[in-house]
Structures are given as C-alpha cells and as structure tokens.
Amino acid sequence: MCGIVAYLGQKIAQPILIEGLKRLEYRGYDSAGIALLSQGALHVKKAAGRISFLEEKLDKPLADQNIGIGHTRWATHGKPNETNAHPHIDYTGKIAVVHNGIIENYATLKTWLNSQGAQFKSETDTEVISNLIGYFYSTAKSTKNNDRFEWAVQRALNELVGTYGLAIMCTDYPDTLIGAKKGSPLILGVGKNEYIIASDAAAIVEHTTQAIYLSDGEMVVVNPAGFRTTTIDNVEVRKELNQIEYSLDQIELGGFKHYMLKEIFEQPNCIATCIGGRLDEKNGRIVLGGIDKFSRDLTKTKRIIMTACGTAWHAGLVGEFLFEQLARIPSEVEYASEFRYRNPIIDEGTCVIAISQSGETADTLAAIEQAKERGATVLGVVNVVGSTIARTTDAGVYLRVGPEIGVASTKAFTAQVAVLTMLAIELGRRRHISAEQAKYYIEELKEIPQKISRILTQTDHIKTIAQANIEHDNWLFLGRGFNYPVALEGALKLKEISYIHAEGLPAAEMKHGPIALITNRMPVVFVATKCSQYDKIIGNIEEVRARNGCTIVIATEGDEHIRNYADHVVFVPDAPEPLQPLLTVIPLQLLAYHAAVLRGHDVDKPRNLAKSVTVE
Ligand code: G6P
Secondary structure, eight states: OOEEEEEESSSOHHHHHHHHHHHHGGGOOSEEEEEEEETTEEEEEEEESOHHHHHHHOOOOOTTOOEEEEEEEOOSSSOSSTTTSSOEEOTTSOEEEEEESOBTTHHHHHHHHHHTTOOOOSSOSHHHHHHHHHHHHHHOOOOTTSOHHHHHHHHHHTTOOBOEEEEEEETTOTTOEEEEEEBSOOEEEEOSSOEEEESSGGGTTTTOSEEEEOOTTEEEEEETTEEEEEETTOOBOOOOOEEOOOOGGGGSOTTOSSHHHHHHHTHHHHHHHHHTTTEETTTTEEOOGGGGGGHHHHHTOOEEEEEEOHHHHHHHHHHHHHIIIIIOOOEEEEEHHHHTTSOOOOOTTEEEEEEESSSOOHHHHHHHHHHHHTTOEEEEEESSTTOHHHHHSSEEEEOOOOOOOSSSOOHHHHHHHHHHHHHHHHHHHHHTSOHHHHHHHHHHHHHHHHHHHHHHTTHHHHHHHHHHTTTOSEEEEEEOTTHHHHHHHHHHHHHHHHOOEEEEEEGGGGGGTGGGGOSTTOEEEEEOOSSTTHHHHHHHHHHHHTTTOEEEEEEETTOGGGGGGOSEEEEEOOOOGGGTHHHHHHHHHHHHHHHHHHTTOOTTSOTTOOSSOOOO
16 A cells, blocks of 8 residues: 655666566555655656556656655545655655655644645645655754754654654755654665665565564664664664565566466465475474464463454454364454454453454554453464564464465465464364364365366366356355355455456355346356255255356366356365365456456556555
C-alpha cells in the first residue's frame, strides 16, 4: 500500500529510484513520482498511472544527482492524479516528502497551517507533513542538541496522529536523508558508500543484503558519514544489521508471463521448503523451532483464536477445521478488522495466531496489539522475514516461500495452510491423535508437493474451462467441510483479478437464498472431492443441474462417476480430508488466472487493490 524508496550514495539516483519503484509497484500503482536534489534545488517529476508513464516524462539524469526520493501510490486522500502524486514539497520549497500511511488529524493540522500562511496544492494528507516540517524548519529559533532539519522533522512527527513510513529531504542538506516509521514498514539498506530507504526489501536487494528494520516511533538520519537511529523524541537507539534473506532471482519473472502464474507454479517447491526439516516422521512429531519456547503453553492451550485478513483469513478458516479435527481444540478465526474493535474475550489458555503474508497488514497488527493487551500469547504465521508482525508477535513460524509479488495471494495461502496443518498435527499428537495417526498425516503431507505438480499439468484444460464460461459475470463457488474455505478462496481469487462477481458459500447454504440466482448463465464451481460429505455435495450439484446451472467440478482422480453431474471436471489426486485444501485450491487459482488473462486484465496489478494493506 504505497511504496517508497530513497537513495543516497555516489551513484546517479534516478535510475535506482525508478528500478526500486518498479519493484515496489505491487504495493500501489495509481500514480508515481520522484524528487532529486542537486545544486540546492529539488527536481520533481510525477505522473498519474503506472511507473512507465513516469519514466516517459523523465529528464536525462545529471551526474551530481546522488540523492533522491520516490513513491508509487495507492490513493487514500485525493484522486490518483499528478497533483496528488508524491513527492510533496512544502510551501517554502525546501522540504520534499514521500509517505506511506494515513495522517488521521490532517484536517486540523491543515487548518492550523493555513492560518500560519502555508498554502496547499493537493488534496492529500501527506502535504500536511511536508508543510508542517517546512513550518517548523523555517520558524526554528533554537534546535538544542540536534540540527535544524532533524529537529523540524521530530517536531512535526510529534504532531501527527496516524501512520507513516516516510523519506524526507531538505534543500539545505544536500547530503542528508531522513526516514521515519510508525505503523507502516520502513527498512534502511546499508551498502558500500550508499544507503537505500524503502518500504520493503524488494527495492534494496539489488544493491545490498544488509539492512536495519526501523520500529514504530523511530527515525534514521543518513549522510555519507553513516547513519544514526533515534526515536522521534531524539533518544539514541542502537539497531542491528540484518541479512536480507532473499535474492534477486526470487523477485524476477523468470520466463513466466505474470508473477501470479510463476507463484502458482512455484507451489510444489514452496510447500517442500515450508515443510522441509520440520517433519519428524520417525516419531510422528513436528519440529517448529520458532515456537519452541512456547511449547508448554501450547500443550495447555484451551482455545485458539486466529486473526487475519483476506486470503490469510481463508487459511485461518482451514486452520479452524484442522485444530478442531486433529487436536480437538476449540478454534475460531476472526477478521482482524472486527476483532480489534470487539472487546474480545481472551482467557488464560487462549492462544492467538496472527496469519499474514506481508506481516504488515494494519488491521492484523492492531488485532495483535489488542490480544497482547489482554494477556494472550500471540504467535505469527508470516511470510516476510523481519516484518512488523514477525517482530511484534511473541514467536512464530515463517512460511519460507520467498517474496510473493502477485497481488492475488497464491503460494502464501498454501504455505499458511501447510503451517497450520503442521501445528494441528503437533498439537493433536500431544493430546488426541496416536503416533501412528500423526505419522500417517506426516507421510501424506510429504506427498503434497508432487501432487500439486500433477494438478499444474492441467493448466491448459483449466484454461479451456475458463474460456467456455468467460462471458458470464456471476459465479458461485461451493464446498463443504474442509473444502468450504477453499470455495471462499476460489471466489475471492476470481473476483479480485478478473472483476467477475463471485460468491463462495458452504454448499448446503445455497438453498437458503443463492439458489434463486441459478440460471444457465451462472457457472457454479463445486469442490466435490471424495470426503465424508461427498454424497451430500452430489445432492447439491443435482439441485443446481435441475435448474439448468452450469457445473464445474473439482473431483478426486478416479471418480469417473462424477462426470454424470458435471459440465466440466478437474481431477486432483486423493489425500486425507484435512490435507485436501492444499490440493483443491490449485485448480481454482488457475481458473481465476486464466479468466483474468482472457478478459485482458493486468493480473499482477488488479484494479484498486494493493498487496500490502498498511492502512485501516
Ligand atoms: C490484501 C491482499 C490479499 C491479502 C490480504 C491480507 O488484501 O490483496 O492478497 O490476503 O491483504 O494480507 P496479509 O499480507 O496480511 O496476508
């Protein structure tokens, strides 16, 4: 949700900023801009739309432009036009700011700044930040222990209510970059004689793998002599250098047409890596080093609350089934945006699990804080190493699937489900299931990567199904038991990238309303694998067919009988019921992908969406 990048070093900043913005474009892509500083002047270029539009407007960079800031926007306040694009320059013309986040008290501050003579050009909340810094900078009388630029930034940040990841320059300080963080991610990449401030590591990894992660309420002042981290109240903070875990080839397309397709096809390897070294087949145990120190608490857990948003919430719903079935622990999954405001009941013995690909989702973070305030142990199931959620939770399990760039989450979903499956097996083993049963699930889990590979070979067949139904604007996705969350995820995938309206439901709920919608113009996707409710779901398919509905059925290999009920069938290998979501979701990801491509949409950058939602 907005990407920011800033450079200070000996190279020409402009190409580095543009490359960085392209790598962050998945965070927001409705407008973009850069500001370079040379010879005491700011050189600003902005464009509505994609980074490529900004590139068309750029001047040839000058050799002395070694410092700059850039931004790719996901609009919150103000339309996505050129005026509202970042960077924003203050009314004195000295301060340039790029911002990710929302300033909640911007209206009050704007009124006050207006009364002090500051003029505003845009409709954004961000311009309040540049003007506030500009105001304090231009009116500073004494700056006590630090210099004027730094002081003005700290003074301004103390007035802000809301969230920010910021990069700031001042024309009087051609050698200084300031970054600050509260509620939105910010990393400082530390290279040889160069520094890059960015929203995430994707914009840094090409230049250095050494980074520091700022915490909320911290800022960093960077100049050629080095960097200094403090709180926004100017208290010195010592930060450790961290190794960025991933490499450049993980964020390249590698021959695929889209990141989403690449990530779908990466799933066999991703799941193998996710479970690799964590399965103790011999003893029927799972080894999750990240949560070792909470092992005893987990054994005593009486209730599990998972909290998440979007696709991660769907993974949590699978988790609910898993924990109840395998470990017999009462479990529920909560939308983080609801949980955070709900006065939730958290007793002793409640374990909260936050699930997040990015580790930066604002609502999930707030839900974690809420749970911690009430004394819960909070575990994270997170992909991005070093992300805010990974650092805020008491302990956690990383997904290990590498960067996910496609806005529609795919490999993170299957890995989230795989991690929850491992947790459920281990908790089950400690209280409910035998060593033999645990070994059985572990052996079956090991088979999942090659079974996913088999499903992926059917991509052309799935494309044909998408093609045959591409004219239809409303789809239903139905499943029962473990496949009910998969139906929800299938519907979400289709709507977010193809803009086809889709609804996911537990199959039996169809007759309580949605059945009224069924005509021969409404494809109904059934996840109807061999499972305990197989006969029931066949009944639901019959109900749709009786009303001339078109049925697309995800079924178990060898179930030839199902062809009698289906207009189209995709077969998946058999697996124990609790592991089936890891397989049945794959055809639905491909179905959504092909539908979006057939409709001519930009699969990796769907309309209005952002990969990492760092605002409420
Ligand atoms: C956004 C993304 C979804 C994602 C959700 C939660 O809506 O577009 O793909 O599932 O945020 O994100 P998280 O990073 O917390 O998993």
